[in-house]
Structure formats: structure tokens, C-alpha cells
Amino acid sequence: MKQINQYLDSVFTEQDDLLEEVLVLIEEHGMPSISVSASSGKLLTMLISMSGAKHVLEIGALGGYSGICLARGFGSEGTLTSLELEEKHADLAYGNLTKAGFGDQVSYRTGPALESLEKLADEKKTFDFFFIDADKDNYENYLNYCVKLAEPGALIVADNVLAGGSVIDSETKPKRYTDFMKKFNQTVANHPQLQSMLIPIGDGLTVSRVK
């Protein structure tokens, strides 16, 4: 998996000074280096531009790396709503999205994402693209909210679904969230309202289309 990812990143992604700077800032702020991979980020951009999605909901902002990739997909005509537990992370992400030229198109809701999702449902907000990349224990809860907030044909993408390969390989040391991911993958694969596939890049992305 590591070798394939190195190959994908080296052949299919270009030098990106802005995203490189985001990674440096994340480290300088003492935040964990757990942004999506360069290839996964590029795929997010492409999925949004290919689908024409304009109203994107992200769960888990960190320093704004994936946020920039998502916003690049809709360009000047879209909005990103991002849910983030930590005020400090949301502040850095907002600064980075502003540097990328999307400051007027992004809004952050801080606190536990489940609470923000409940509020978004109360406000009858809908979205045409979702990116789930926060606490793994809640992935299924997040999925249920995404289906509820989705416009027909919306895409729901979730990261880390291979859990470092541990969902498929019994010899790979399991992660704390391996079992959650195994169950999540079964759920998206068999969900009556979703058509889903897993793309094994980065740490694995599921892509689901809401029927």
C-alpha cells in the first residue's frame, strides 16, 4: 500500500506550494500530521468538479488541507461548510482557506460534529457532497446524517476506510478503529440508499452515491 501510494503521489500529483505550506503550518502548530494524502486530495477535487457539486459538507477540518482540495473542485461558485471539534484547528483551516482564495465561501462550525449535524438538520440544510474524516467511532452516525442531509445524487466520501490495510490483512497490526471501519465498509456497501465503491488510495476512500 505504501509503495503504491508513493507511486501515485509521485506520478499523478504536482508540486503544490500552498498545500506544502499547510502541512508545515500544521506541524508548527503542534497538530497531528493526518491530512489526506496528495493523491486523495486531488481525487476529492476531481470528484467535485466531475459531479458539479456546489454545496459541500466536510466533517473534520484539521488545518484545511482537504478543505482546499474540496474548494478547488467547485472554484468560485460553491460553498464549504466544515465541522470541527477544535477551535484551534478551525482557525488554522480558515486562515489557510483564506490564503487559497476561498475565505468568503467557507464557514466553520466548531464543537462535536454530531451536534452540528443535528443543527444543520433542524435548519433543513442540504448538500450535494460530503467528506467524512473525523473520529472513526462516529463514521456510521455521520453517514446516517449525510444521507439525511443529501440532495438526490449527492456523493458521500469517507477517508481511512482501509485502516492502514488492517481491514483486509489479519497480519497487519489492527488499529483502534479497525473494527469500526470493517463495519462501516459493510454498511456503505449494502446500504439500500447508496451505491458505493472503495478506492484504495491514501488510507482508502469509500465513494457513495445517494440514490
Ligand SMILES: C[S@@+](CC[C@H](N)C(=O)[O-])C[C@H]1O[C@@H](n2cnc3c(N)ncnc32)[C@H](O)[C@@H]1O
Ligand atoms: C484526520 S483529521 C482531518 C483531516 C482533514 N480532513 C484533512 O485531510 O485536511 C480529523 C479532524 O477531526 C476532528 N475531530 C475529531 N473528533 C471530532 C468530533 N467529534 N467532531 C468534529 N471534529 C472532530 C479533529 O479535531 C481533527 O481536526
